[in-house]
Amino acid sequence: xxxxxxxxxxxxxxxxxxxxxxxxxxxxxxxxxxxxxxxxxxxxxxxxxxxxxxxxxxxxxxxxxxxxxxxxxxxxxxxxxxxxxxxxxxxxxxxxxxxxxxxxxxxxxxxxxxxxxxxxxxxxxxxxxxxxxxxxxxxxxxxxxxxxxxxxxxxxxxxxxxxxxxxxxxxxxxxxxxxxxxxxxxxxxxxxxxxxxxxxxxxxxxxxxxxxxxxxxxxxxxxxxxxxxxxxxxxxxxxxxxxxxxxxxxxxxxxxxxxxxxxxxxxxxxxxxxxxxxxxxxxxxxxxxxxxxxxxxxxxxxxxxxxxxxxxxxxxxxxxxxxxxxxxxxxxxxxxxxxxxxxxxxxxxxxxxxxxxxxxxxxxxxxxxxxxxxxxxxxxxxxxxxxxxxxxxxxxxxxxxxxxxxxxxxxxxxxxxxxxxxxxxxxxxxxxxxxxx
Amino acid sequence: xxxxxxxxxxxxxxxxxxxxxxxxxxxxxxxxxxxxxxxxxxxxxxxxxxxxxxxxxxxxxxxxxxxxxxxxxxxxxxxxxxxxxxxxxxxxxxxxxxxxxxxxxxxxxxxxxxxxxxxxxxxxxxxxxxxxxxxxxxxxxxxxxxxxxxxxxxxxxxxxxxxxxxxxxxxxxxxxxxxxxxxxxxxxxxxxxxxxxxxxxxxxxxxxxxxxxxxxxxxxxxxxxxxxxxxxxxxxxxxxxxxxxxxxxxxxxxxxxxxxxxxxxxxxxxxxxxxxxxxxxxxxxxxxxxxxxxxxxxxxxxxxxxxxxxxxxxxxxxxxxxxxxxxxxxxxxxxxxxxxxxxxxxxxxxxxxxxxxxxxxxxxxxxxxxxxxxxxxxxxxxxxxxxxxxxxxxxxxxxxxxxxxxxxxxxxxxxxxxxxxxxxxxxxxxxxxxxxxxxxxxxxxxxxxxxxxx
Numbered sequence: 019x020x021x022x023x024x025x026x027x028x029x030x031x032x033x034x035x036x037x038x039x040x041x042x043x044x045x046x047x048x049x050x051x052x053x054x055x056x057x058x059x060x061x062x063x064x065x066x067x068x069x070x071x072x073x074x075x076x077x078x079x080x081x082x083x084x085x086x087x088x089x090x091x092x093x094x095x096x097x098x099x100x101x102x103x104x105x106x107x108x109x110x111x112x113x114x115x116x117x118x119x120x121x122x123x124x125x126x127x128x129x130x131x132x133x134x135x136x137x138x139x140x141x142x143x144x145x146x147x148x149x150x151x152x153x154x155x156x157x158x159x160x161x162x163x164x165x166x167x168x169x170x171x172x173x174x175x176x177x178x179x180x181x182x183x184x185x186x187x188x189x190x191x192x193x194x195x196x197x198x199x200x201x202x203x204x205x206x207x208x209x210x211x212x213x214x215x216x217x218x219x220x221x222x223x224x225x226x227x228x229x230x231x232x233x234x235x236x237x238x239x240x241x242x243x244x245x246x247x248x249x250x251x252x253x254x255x256x257x258x259x260x261x262x263x264x265x266x267x268x269x270x271x272x273x274x275x276x277x278x279x280x281x282x283x284x285x286x287x288x289x290x291x292x293x294x295x296x297x298x299x300x301x302x303x304x305x306x307x308x309x310x311x312x313x314x315x316x317x318x319x320x321x322x323x324x325x326x327x328x329x330x331x332x333x334x335x336x337x338x339x340x341x342x343x344x345x346x347x348x349x350x351x352x353x354x355x356x357x358x359x360x361x362x363x364x365x366x367x368x369x370x371x372x373x374x375x376x377x378x379x380x381x382x383x384x385x386x387x388x389x390x391x392x393x394x395x396x397x398x399x400x401x402x403x404x405x406x407x408x409x410x411x412x413x414x415x416x417x418x419x420x421x422x423x424x425x426x427x428x429x430x431x432x433x434x435x436x437x438x439x440x441x442x443x444x445x446x447x448x449x450x451x452x453x454x455x
Numbered sequence: 456x457x458x459x460x461x462x463x464x465x466x467x468x469x470x471x472x473x474x475x476x477x478x479x480x481x482x483x484x485x486x487x488x489x490x491x492x493x494x495x496x497x498x499x500x501x502x503x504x505x506x507x508x509x510x511x512x513x514x515x516x517x518x519x520x521x522x523x524x525x526x527x528x529x530x531x532x533x534x535x536x537x538x539x540x541x542x543x544x545x546x547x548x549x550x551x552x553x554x555x556x557x558x559x560x561x562x563x564x565x566x567x568x569x570x571x572x573x574x575x576x577x578x579x580x581x582x583x584x585x586x587x588x589x590x591x592x593x594x595x596x597x598x599x600x601x602x603x604x605x606x607x608x609x610x611x612x613x614x615x616x617x618x619x620x621x622x623x624x625x626x627x628x629x630x631x632x633x634x635x636x637x638x639x640x641x642x643x644x645x646x647x648x649x650x651x652x653x654x655x656x657x658x659x660x661x662x663x664x665x666x667x668x669x670x671x672x673x674x675x676x677x678x679x680x681x682x683x684x685x686x687x688x689x690x691x692x693x694x695x696x697x698x699x700x701x702x703x704x705x706x707x708x709x710x711x712x713x714x715x716x717x718x719x720x721x722x723x724x725x726x727x728x729x730x731x732x733x734x735x736x737x738x739x740x741x742x743x744x745x746x747x748x749x750x751x752x753x754x755x756x757x758x759x760x761x762x763x764x765x766x767x768x769x770x771x772x773x774x775x776x777x778x779x780x781x782x783x784x785x786x787x788x789x790x791x792x793x794x795x796x797x798x799x800x801x802x803x804x805x806x807x808x809x810x811x812x813x814x815x816x817x818x819x820x821x822x823x824x825x826x827x828x829x830x831x832x833x834x835x836x837x838x839x840x841x842x843x844x845x846x847x848x849x850x851x852x853x854x855x856x857x858x859x860x861x862x863x864x865x866x867x868x869x870x871x872x873x874x875x876x877x878x879x880x881x882x883x884x885x886x887x888x889x890x891x892x893x894x895x896x897x898x899x900x901x902x903x904x905x906x907x908x909x
Contacts, residue, residue: 058503409854411854
């Protein structure tokens with residue numbers, strides 16, 4: 019990196035250089051057996067140049083490859099006219115997680131085997147799982163100063179899925195969680211128990227007919243509906259290109275007043291950032307307040323195009339991708355009652371746990387049409403059986419006007435690698451269209 | 456390069472190991488609303504080592520060639536760290552020595568960057584000129600891949616895969632309604648693939664205007680005719696993934712469901728995965744286990760006859776490897792994947808397919824699809840009602856869903872106009888996306904398909 023920075027200085031270029039080094043250690047089980055143990059190191063640099071008022075960019079995983087400057091200069095010949103400058107950077111260093119903590123394969127291997135055999139015996143299925151340690155180092159500098167911003171992130175995650183052929187048909191369920199420091203056997207068992215909570219009366223089929231139902235959207239189902247529609251609708255990239263229906267809708271009510279959504283860069287997840295990947299300070303922002311649209315998610319480029327102020331949301335999803343507007347932590351404010359209590363008080367509803375087919379509709383307009391991968395019918399406060407061969411469809415902007423309640427329970431989900439986390443509750447929506455055979 | 460990789464494996468005296476080294480030169484040019492958003496070239500190179508020991512792999516990556524030996528030792532140590540419960544012996548393969556050069560008349564690397572930018576501008580301008588078009592985007596994508604593969608059995612392969620493609624999209628607005636239409640073309644046939652696409656780009660304009668005037672589809676159970684593109688996505692999503700044997704190889708119940716010889720559908724139905732189709736987006740001369748690609752029947756005349764394998768899954772199931780072990784790039788372990796998947800031609804004409812449909816849908820183009828083995832969904836780019844055997848008005852937001860086993864049996868007619876589709880996207884499995892594949896089919900007719908709707 020230093021070689022490229024020094025060459026860019028010599029050539030008096032208006033440069034920005036972003037370096038990442040990602041080290042991953044993982045242990046993977048496939049079909050209930052150890053498949054591999056991996057150690058991967060990926061490093062690379064992304065370069066942006068503003069040359070003759072135009073943007074040029076390139077990247078390489080050879081971090082001293084001077085060719086990237088030539089590629090970026092060549093690209094600037096055609097690049098977009100730039101209406102912003104790179105900001106002056108403070109000297110800033112931040113870290114997340116316990117970088118000294120290591121994944122202890124040998125210690126955890128017997129526990130993993132125990133969990134796998136337990137699930138196999140209890141559910142007559144096969145288990146895939148992965149245990150990962152991620153260490154990430156990122157460094158940003160530009161021509162405005164000698165300073166740089168650097169970020170060290172360490173976290174561990176554990177995901178498992180169960181596949182079983184049951185009397186109600188194929189059954190797939192999964193669970194995932196993460197930690198800042200090394201995983202223990204208790205952590206692994208807790209995630210296993212969490213997954214088991216999705217398995218209630220799973221071997222019975224509940225026969226329902228097409229119609230309109232109360233639907234309890236799980237955090238996974240919310241991610242595939244409210245999550246992707248709102249995060250793409252308020253995204254500066256789409257707004258600047260007039261591809262979002264939320265352009266000119268600031269301060270208008272777009273969802274039910276029970277819904278509050280923030281972008282919180284201070285939330286304690288691996289997406290916690292004091293500065294974004296363009297060097298702007300981040301801040302907690304209210305995006306939707308009592309159902310009303312209050313703010314957008316902008317990087318330098320989209321803010322300049324929209325003639326607004328950037329919001330500190332420029333994120334590089336890899337060293338080779340340009341900074342794009344993105345949430346740090348998309349958080350929906352939780353409600354007061356637990357999911358258990360809410361279900362107990364319901365006469366009938368569909369508990370929509372795992373969707374299949376995310377993103378296949380006109381998502382930016384809010385449309386969704388999802389198959390129920392795993393879902394249950396709730397009758398008189400009890401889960402009575404699985405709902406199968408069923409599509410749940412509608413429009414986020416219309417359906418999420420009829421929110422009945424939001425649960426106290428929330429779940430943190432990771433999206434787009436480690437770059438954005440979603441903290442989502444269960445949301446109960448009335449009058450949702452359900453099509454079944 | 457091959458010699459350097461072989462030196463890396465030099466000290467290994469027992470067990471199996473291989474090294475993949477890849478050099479990617481990627482060019483991306485994207486113009487949106489008259490502005491070049493991206494015009495860049497990236498060079499990425501690196502490799503990975505797999506060491507196989509008793510039933511599990513150790514896997515390690517490297518960027519610099521001087522780090523190969525360290526990566527080999529790391530993979531070996533990782534493979535020997537833990538003892539899998541089940542020991543599986545990889546069935547030995549005869550060594551192969553081959554250099555595979557691309558068969559293209561115009562290699563994209565012979566075309567200047569400036570010419571590619573001009574091409575993007577030309578197609579972009581073709582898509583403009585209607586007040587309803589709020590966002591017009593054209594993207595040129597190029598991946599020139601050279602891959603080197605060696606293993607401890609003596610296999611040495613060099614293979615070049617020059618991919619290029621182009622896509623165009625229009626977001627149209629009418630009042631509060633926004634709709635998007637797009638087309639994407641890409642394969643390994645060379646720069647010819649992106650030339651002379653004017654007529655295809657004109658279709659995008661027609662599609663978006665159709666979508667803006669289309670009604671939202673009414674949810675229900677329909678008879679559908681799928682065009683070759685979406686029928687290809689259907690067979691990829693609904694059946695192709697289920698044929699990937701890493702999903703079934705230890706699951707006795709699933710193995711029973713997928714017993715070779717079982718009836719899967721009408722005897723008109725034959726399904727193939729063929730990595731050896733030169734020029735197609737999913738063409739590979741050799742897979743990432745160093746196995747030569749080949750034509751594999753999955754269903755023949757309605758009966759299940761085959762499945763897709765890596766060396767590992769084929770060794771475990773006592774079958775032959777099929778050339779389907781693939782990774783998106785050197786940073787990932789190869790897993791069982793499709794290549795070019797299609798339904799073979801039947802005999803029915805398009806008019807014959809329409810005959811007798813009282814209430815149905817003619818569904819064209821594909822936005823995407825997803826499967827969780829038994830259940831699948833896939834969505835169309837556009838669709839028209841079929842009423843009394845005739846094609847009627849356009850409808851939008853058509854997402855089809857069903858159970859694969861029932862749906863395959865509900866295919867009751869197959870056309871005679873097979874076409875393959877590649878494009879700029881690819882297939883996703885686990886974290887590995889986008890893997891270059893193509894899929895295709897003739898027009899097909901399916902009864903009782905669930906369509907989500909309002």
